[in-house]
Amino acid sequence: MSVKQKIKTFTGSGSFDVREEMIKDSKDLLDNVEVTTVAQECVKLKEKEDEIASLEEQLKNKKLEADDISSRVIPELLAEQGLSEIKLADGSKVSVKKEFRCTLPKDEAKRTAAYQWLRDQNLGDIIKNNIFVTFGKGEDDKAKQLLDLAADNGYEPQQKSDVAWMTLTALFRERIESGLDMPSDVFNTWIKDKTKITRK
Numbered sequence: 001m002s003v004k005q006k007i008k009t010f011t012g013s014g015s016f017d018v019r020e021e022m023i024k025d026s027k028d029l030l031d032n033v034e035v036t037t038v039a040q041e042c043v044k045l046k047e048k049e050d051e052i053a054s055l056e057e058q059l060k061n062k063k064l065e066a067d068d069i070s071s072r073v074i075p076e077l078l079a080e081q082g083l084s085e086i087k088l089a090d091g092s093k094v095s096v097k098k099e100f101r102c103t104l105p106k107d108e109a110k111r112t113a114a115y116q117w118l119r120d121q122n123l124g125d126i127i128k129n130n131i132f133v134t135f136g137k138g139e140d141d142k143a144k145q146l147l148d149l150a151a152d153n154g155y156e157p158q159q160k161s162d163v164a165w166m167t168l169t170a171l172f173r174e175r176i177e178s179g180l181d182m183p184s185d186v187f188n189t190w191i192k193d194k195t196k197i198t199r200k
Helices: 020-078 108-120 144-152 165-177
Strands: 085-087 092-102 129-134 158-162 188-199
Touching: 020 092, 020 188, 092 165
Parallel strands: none
Antiparallel strands: 085 092, 092 188, 129 158
């Protein structure tokens, strides 16, 4: 609303409530101020979100750089000198260790093959078998009786096998260090060097 539009004229006839008009004008002004403030805060929020995204990208790049130095640069330099660890001038110890990781594939066919491989190697005891039974509303008592009750009443339990990645990784490391294999075409595996700095 323009300044010209806000000017009220009293001609001396009719009814003109000055107090009411002042309240209306104040409300219009307040509404405009509030909208402006909200808009300003929205701009500030957008700027902060952009800043956070930029910092997260920088952090991601820094982590990649640090990982490259840890897993490639330092191990290669130490290997060239025939060393596995050194001590720095400040007393810190730098050592390079192998880091292992082994997980189950996401593909169901490959996952089934992985379970079968473990069973063929007499390692099936690390496989967790989770049984799920779906009960209707008000059947909490039946649910407590689990699988036997489900079968007796015609329910179809759902079975899902799983192996915790930490358990699988420990097995992988143990087998590799013992000179045994862990097929990479069946499991997701990787081994890489990792530099550890132990500060004094």
